[in-house]
Amino acid sequence: MANAAIGADVQSGGISRREFLYYIWGASIALYLAQFAGLMVWFLIPRFKEGEFGGKFVLPVGSIPDVNAEPGNFPDGRFWLVNVDSDQPNDLFALAPDETGQTLKGVLAIYKVCTHLGCIYAWTPANNRYECPCHGSKYRLDGRRIESPAPRTLDRFQLEFLDANRNPIPNTLSPEVDDFYQPVPVPSNAVFISIDTSAKKTGPGDTLLCDFAGSCP
Ligand code: FES
The missing domain is CATH 1.20.5 (Single alpha-helices involved in coiled-coils or other helix-helix interfaces)
Structure with missing residues (x-):
């Protein structure tokens, strides 16, 4: 024991x-x-690789559409690239009456998901605007809503211009005004543009542009 x-x-x-x-x-x-x-x-460890949705997309500046031309479609990144200039209005882009005194100039990366209930909308060349097939929301080239039921302008990704060595060019990161990403003018020394699909901000809740479009819902 x-x-x-x-x-x-x-x-x-x-x-x-x-x-x-x-x-x-x-x-x-x-x-x-x-x-x-x-x-x-x-x-x-970064969750997403470059060129994968959720990560950064680095594209040559040559892939940016011309000023106030149809948007560039980037399905892998789920965004459109647009290049707007309100000083050069045309059939695709012109400011609405309530935007008097404003200037919209530069590049935007617009999320391809409708702000209403998340359908995938498309650019409709015949009407020079984005149209959602689900409930009929319509948006201008820069993403501002033309017709409801969309509650706001299309969402935007943060972007930045890079030089030939892929270094960020100072003061080209999407500026935030009232907590919304604003267009970024293309700098003369830009060689690449970087779109960060992990950095998205909702679009502004601007008034409808039905007067501008000529047809209210
Ligand atoms: S999801 Fe686009 S209008 Fe409803």
Whole structure:
């Protein structure tokens, strides 16, 4: 019985039971720390690669549409690129009466999902506007809503211009005015444009442009 009473410390196979429990406890702590470190590394690694939706898309500036021309379609990034200039109005882009005194000039990356219930809308060349097939919302070239039920202008991604070495050109990151991304004029030394599809902001809730479009819902 005396031998049994001190069983916890009796040598068995070279180590005592107490030492064995210490080893198990130490191994558990080490495993926990390894898992924690692995999780930290996993969080720090970028989730999306360049050129994958959710990551950055770097495109040559030559892929930007002409001023006030039809939008460039980039299905992999789920955005349209547009290049607007309110000082050169045409059939595709002109300011509405309520935009007197404003200037809209530069490039926008517009999310391809309707702000109503999330359908994929499309540019309709015959009508010079985006039209949603689900419930009829319509948007101007720059994404401003023309007809409801869309609750707001189309959402936009942050963009930035890069030089020949792919370094950011200062002061070309999408400016935020009233918490909305604004157009960015193309700088003369731009070689690439970078669109960050992980940085999206909702479009402004401007008034409908039914007067501008000539047909109210
Ligand atoms: S989802 Fe586009 S109008 Fe309803």
